[in-house]
Every structure is written in C-alpha cells, then in structure tokens.
Amino acid sequence: MPVDVRWATAADASALAVMLCAMAAHYRQPPLDHERALSAARKWLGEESPAYPHFALAFVEDEVSGLASVAIAHPGVDLERLLFLKDLFVRDQVRGAGVGRALIDFLADHCLSHGIGRIDLTTEDWNEGALRFYARLGAERHGQKIFLRFSGDALTVLKPGA
Known part of the structure; x- marks a missing residue:
C-alpha cells in the first residue's frame, strides 16, 4: 500500500484536525472537539x-x-541541529501497514538533506509497541537524560513577577 508523506501546509488544516482528534481518542483523552482542533490546526x-x-x-x-x-x-555541544520528534501517531486501521515507517523515512530524508545530525524522541516506558517499532528501525535507548516538565502551577511560578 503506497504511503504519501508531506509537510503539512495551511491547506492541510482539516487533515491535521482529524489526526489530532484521533490521537486524543487513541490515548484515552477527553474527546477533542473537531472545530476546536480545526481552529488550532489553522x-x-x-x-x-x-x-x-x-x-x-x-x-x-x-x-x-x-x-x-x-x-x-x-x-548543542556538537554544533549540529537536531530534529525532535514530539509525536508519531498512526491511525488504528492502518497500523502495521508501513505508515509509521514512511513517516520516519521522510523525517530521516529531511534530516540528511538539510544537514540535521540526528532525530531525538521520547516514548512512554509502558508503550511496548512503540519501543519495539523504534528498536526495529535501529533507534538506541539513550539513558543519559531524564525527561522533565514545567506545566500548570510550576509554569506559572516561573513567570516574571510571580
């Protein structure tokens, strides 16, 4: 099954909104209103x-x-740019059909053609399917860093004058 991968443009806002809603449902988040997702995508x-x-x-x-x-x-210290993969998501009905691989190949090609030295990513430690997928592609577990986050009250406290 051929997979076409491209960078999203403003004309793809509706498609991006569909994916955002599907991703929220897959990860058991509260349902994401399509109009809200479309507004954000635009x-x-x-x-x-x-x-x-x-x-x-x-x-x-x-x-x-x-x-x-x-x-x-x-x-960073190596003076090479990096591509950080925040999310990779494939709809349930096409899982295992090469869509994830096509996305990773597209990103790798972009990196190689634009002098970007690496792709960094995180995944949840419980997501065995994702861990197996990335391992099959040759990703290395890189235990040198700990994932941290500022959000909610912690982010508000950092605001100057708070």
Whole structure:
C-alpha cells in the first residue's frame, strides 16, 4: 500500500484536525472537539515559520493516516541541529501497514538533506509497541537524560513577577 508523506501546509488544516482528534481518542483523552482542533490546526499551520515545518502528514489512498509532530532545535555541544520528534501517531486501521515507517523515512530524508545530525524522541516506558517499532528501525535507548516538565502551577511560578 503506497504511503504519501508531506509537510503539512495551511491547506492541510482539516487533515491535521482529524489526526489530532484521533490521537486524543487513541490515548484515552477527553474527546477533542473537531472545530476546536480545526481552529488550532489553522492557527499552527498559518502562523508557524515555513523554515521549520512542524507536522508531517501521511496519506494512504488520499486519506490522512499518520502524523509526525516535530521541532528543529539549533546547535548543542556538537554544533549540529537536531530534529525532535514530539509525536508519531498512526491511525488504528492502518497500523502495521508501513505508515509509521514512511513517516520516519521522510523525517530521516529531511534530516540528511538539510544537514540535521540526528532525530531525538521520547516514548512512554509502558508503550511496548512503540519501543519495539523504534528498536526495529535501529533507534538506541539513550539513558543519559531524564525527561522533565514545567506545566500548570510550576509554569506559572516561573513567570516574571510571580
């Protein structure tokens, strides 16, 4: 089954909204209102810098089937940019059909053609399917870092003047 992967543009807002809603349902989050997701997708795809695309979408037979949400970070100690893969999600009905692999291949090709030295990502320690998938592709577990987060009250406390 051929998979078409491309960077999302403003014209793909509806497809991105479909994926955001499917992702929320898959991860057992409260249902995401499609109109709210569409509004967010339009904003993100319309306002973000075209130099740093943030969403790759995969289509199977013209139906949106997968999503990769990424950010490109600039130099660290090795002076190479990196692509951080925030989310990789494939709809249930096409899991195991090569959509995830097509998204990773697309990102790898982007990295190689744009001088980006690596792809970094995280996944939940309980997500055995994702861990097996990434291991099959050659990803290495990199135990040197601990994932931390500022959100909610902790983020508010950091606000100047708080």
